[in-house]
Amino acid sequence: MTSLMQKIKEVLPQLSEAERRIGEYVFENPEAIPHMTTKELSKKSGVSEATIIRFCKSIGIGSFKSFKLALMKDLTLTDTNLTDFSVLNKKDSPYDLFHKVIHVNKSAIESCADSMDRKELAKAVEAIQHAGKIVFFGVGGSSTAAVDAQYKFTKLGYHSITSLDFHYMLSVIPHLTENDVFVAISTSGKTKDVLELTRFAQKKGATAIAITTLSKSPLYKEADIRLCTPNVEQDFRIGSIPSRMTQLTVIDTLYMSIFHHVGEKVLQQYYDARSEMESLRR
Amino acid sequence: MTSLMQKIKEVLPQLSEAERRIGEYVFENPEAIPHMTTKELSKKSGVSEATIIRFCKSIGIGSFKSFKLALMKDLTLTDTNLTDFSVLNKKDSPYDLFHKVIHVNKSAIESCADSMDRKELAKAVEAIQHAGKIVFFGVGGSSTAAVDAQYKFTKLGYHSITSLDFHYMLSVIPHLTENDVFVAISTSGKTKDVLELTRFAQKKGATAIAITTLSKSPLYKEADIRLCTPNVEQDFRIGSIPSRMTQLTVIDTLYMSIFHHVGEKVLQQYYDARSEMESLRR
DNA sequence: GATTTTATGAAATTTAAATTCATTATTATA
DNA sequence: TATAATAATGAATTTAAATTTCATAAAATC
Structure with a gap:
């Protein structure tokens, strides 16, 4: 677990209902976040854009943009992001699917190493x-x-x-x-x-x-x-x-x-x- | 040298006057870029904002936002996780090559995110x-x-x-x-x-x-x-x-x-x- | 020398982020 | 239990950023 994700997990219980929803969404799809806008994330997690900004502040980050950068950095440090992308959902846009495909293909290739003799x-x-x-x-x-x-x-x-x-x-x-x-x-x-x-x-x-x-x-x-x-x-x-x-x-x-x-x-x-x-x- | 910076260095000579100025600025201050806006970078490097967008396309990245993300990722990669697999060498066994292929394919898929609009x-x-x-x-x-x-x-x-x-x-x-x-x-x-x-x-x-x-x-x-x-x-x-x-x-x-x-x-x-x-x- | 192509920035447009404000729910207090 | 205070939230707005368009000037080509 990386530091930022760790941090999110820690503060999760203290967050309000709506902010927690965001945190959970981030937790399930960390890879996707850096390419998202507040509007998208708001739709996906079912909360308002304003709450997203508040969420960033709650976890100690000044802006949504900084949050995205921090998350990108965080994810780069660890290759072990075990996101379950098998969950496709109705609201996925082509761009979302694109990132899921990237993830699925990447992990498929990664796991080749396990089965080869x-x-x-x-x-x-x-x-x-x-x-x-x-x-x-x-x-x-x-x-x-x-x-x-x-x-x-x-x-x-x-x-x-x-x-x-x-x-x-x-x-x-x-x-x-x-x-x-x-x-x-x-x-x-x-x-x-x-x-x-x-x-x-x-x-x-x-x-x-x-x-x-x-x-x-x-x-x-x-x-x-x-x-x-x-x-x-x-x-x-x-x-x-x-x-x-x-x-x-x-x-x-x-x-x-x-x-x-x-x-x-x-x-x-x-x-x-x-x-x-x-x-x-x- | 990380891959994106390497890439910038390579294409630098082929770029136009104004775009090269951006490239040089990026090269001197890579850490600063991910937190900058086009306007700031435009002022700092002395070119127009439009040219910044063009610069991103010139180096093969679809948008300024993607460029910032890619750069952040690039800078985060330390030498330790930068196994240089690009170099094939004579003594490589099939199994070595297998792991290099995995690496090459994985990074190829990863970088898809940069160029897609x-x-x-x-x-x-x-x-x-x-x-x-x-x-x-x-x-x-x-x-x-x-x-x-x-x-x-x-x-x-x-x-x-x-x-x-x-x-x-x-x-x-x-x-x-x-x-x-x-x-x-x-x-x-x-x-x-x-x-x-x-x-x-x-x-x-x-x-x-x-x-x-x-x-x-x-x-x-x-x-x-x-x-x-x-x-x-x-x-x-x-x-x-x-x-x-x-x-x-x-x-x-x-x-x-x-x-x-x-x-x-x-x-x-x-x-x-x-x-x-x-x-x-x- | 005329014509096309390329490079560029100013201005306009589009899109995203952040703020404000009104509404609702919750809790505390009389 | 009624009322005030507080907290949480999203809709609407404002502000800021990214991107595109367009006009112009320079360079290359005919």
């Missing part, structure tokens, strides 16, 4: 490094990560494949061999299409890397290498937003790691592509 | 809400965001279109009307294909929303609505990783906002899709 990661990098083809597959929200991965690894000079089309994939997999890698992306680890293609790829000898949540799912059990994403499911309205961020973070890591290894080799092609792009500007 | 965001939500068709277009790294957006808005029941194929897009755009929205995604704002399609869409009467960095790029100038992403360019090896995160954060915000509005209506379809998915498990 360094040995599995090393194995994955090893496998991809020596791969001939890399096939990525994910459906629904997970297709974004697959598309992103396919683009990134193509840039690195890999024969990298993805498609949303199950039947297209069915025609790709028979050509996989022991050297190849199949990356299955599924948050739940239960998606039928993903499972079937993974098994098929394994039957052809490819190494199956799963990007999935740590759970007793079939995909988790059957994959050769498991890159676990944290369980970040929240309010259904937020849906796949945070889990996609975690998947992308894993993809980014694979990309960076491979770049690190093969970097020198592809650097020239990389520059070529860049300068050509500059000149074409497309 | 709430009015523009509100306009964008308004436009999309009443849109018939929504077309997303981005090339290269920005295609990920386009794909993600297309999927999300389809789930909300919109006629939502994207493609990587320029010529396919050329065949889509003639059918756009005043009610439709074209969302152009380009970090630089200079990508030729994106620009050409944007102009074409505007000619057909569609509203052009740009997701791009705050800069003097053609896309920024010409778009009807600008949703600015921060300038997060780093080491070339990290490449488009952070900018893609910022684009996705903007997309997520649009999605959440629209969901908020049309949510009740599509909820039933949403559940239908979910339960059907459960039963099919594919």
